[in-house]
Amino acid sequence: MLAGMGFLAVSFWRAVVDCMRPRVIMLSMVPLLLIGILGGALGYFYWDSAVRGMRSLLESSTLLAPFWGWLHAWGVGDVTAVMAPLMVILVVTPVLVMGSLLAVALLMTPALVALVAQRRFPCLDRKRGGSFWAGVVWSLGSTLLAVIALVVSVPLWLVPPLVLVLPPLIWGWLTYRVMAFDALAEHASKDERREILRRHRTRLLGVGVLTGYLGAAPSLVWASAGVFSAAFFILAPLVIWIYTLVFAFSSLWFAHYCLAALERLRSEGRTQLPAAAPASDQVAVAMAVRLGAAPDEAFISEDKLP
Numbered sequence: 001m002l003a004g005m006g007f008l009a010v011s012f013w014r015a016v017v018d019c020m021r022p023r024v025i026m027l028s029m030v031p032l033l034l035i036g037i038l039g040g041a042l043g044y045f046y047w048d049s050a051v052r053g054m055r056s057l058l059e060s061s062t063l064l065a066p067f068w069g070w071l072h073a074w075g076v077g078d079v080t081a082v083m084a085p086l087m088v089i090l091v092v093t094p095v096l097v098m099g100s101l102l103a104v105a106l107l108m109t110p111a112l113v114a115l116v117a118q119r120r121f122p123c124l125d126r127k128r129g130g131s132f133w134a135g136v137v138w139s140l141g142s143t144l145l146a147v148i149a150l151v152v153s154v155p156l157w158l159v160p161p162l163v164l165v166l167p168p169l170i171w172g173w174l175t176y177r178v179m180a181f182d183a184l185a186e187h188a189s190k191d192e193r194r195e196i197l198r199r200h201r202t203r204l205l206g207v208g209v210l211t212g213y214l215g216a217a218p219s220l221v222w223a224s225a226g227v228f229s230a231a232f233f234i235l236a237p238l239v240i241w242i243y244t245l246v247f248a249f250s251s252l253w254f255a256h257y258c259l260a261a262l263e264r265l266r267s268e269g270r271t272q273l274p275a276a277a278p279a280s281d282q283v284a285v286a287m288a289v290r291l292g293a294a295p296d297e298a299f300i301s302e303d304k305l306p
Contacts, residue, residue, distance in 0.1 A: 008203060011256035018115065018256075019249045027111055028248050031103030032241045038099075047088075054091075055084035102139060102178075103244065109182040109251045116255040117187065124263060129193050130185030142177040146170050168212040175247070176208030179254035188262050196261050207257065211250035 018024060058080045117124060130138075149170045157163040184193045197204070 007200075007257050007260050008207070011253055011260060014116075014120070014256045015249055015252035018112075018119075018252045019245070023115070024112065024248060024252070025245075027108050028241065028244045030107055031244045034103060034107075050088050051084050054087050055080050058083060058087070102143060106136070106139070108244075108248055109179065109255075110186070112248065112251045113183055113186060113255045113259075116252065116259060120256070121187075121259050121263060124187055124259060125266075126187050127189040127192070128186060129189040129191075130181060135182055135185055138181050139178045142174055146174040149173075169209055170212075172209030172212030173205065174208070175211050175250055176205045179208070179251055180204050180258060182251070183254045183258040184262065187259060192262060192265060196258060196265060199265075200257070200261055204254070204257070207250070207253055211246060211253070214246045214249075 150167065153162075153166045153170070156166060180197060181193070184196060188196065
């Protein structure tokens, strides 16, 4: 337990320091360019129609009709004209977050994990337990599950406390699934990855949820301001870059934590190896006797074990 908490603290501060390196900041610009181009194209062609559709949906809602009438009775103007852009932003924000996560996972995470391994774990063997395509399938499958969870939980967002809990929790689970796999794909074998995820699942999920809240904070602040909807096309690239940088930080945090846990797991295996030596000696002696060699010649002493 204490070792796990130590991993969390050390890996957190190392990730903060690495996130300020010019190389990491430059890498964060690559997903920003791709997502910015895609988001700008979609906004240019579909923003007006999306706002009109959302406004029509709000005005035709029988559940919200009493609320609009109450606002009109108090002299409030056309509320739907202000609410429609904000609702579109709230719907688009999770898509941008997930797009940023996938872009970081596919474009940045391998480079960031290599950076951490080179600077902190240069002697850690690479067993390559997860291929690039396995990571792609894992990321897409996890994202699909997260999208389904988001869609199913949308009605619960109308309950004020839950809108602050459910989306970051789902994003945190997605971050944990994607980042932990990518952090261990190059260096850990399949069995080692499963063992680390089994031992550290709770703490890794906590890291994912915390970074999920960090990623949700900018959207909660800006989506509550009318100026954000007015300057959406100006502020959106900045928001996307902040999301990307947050996920880059989470990737570094997962890389430091998972590689340290992998190093600890392998050191435990090395310390347990001499205890298994007598059984290995017996097998070697039995095989040597079958081959006609003397038992003394076939014996392998413990101090000669690798």
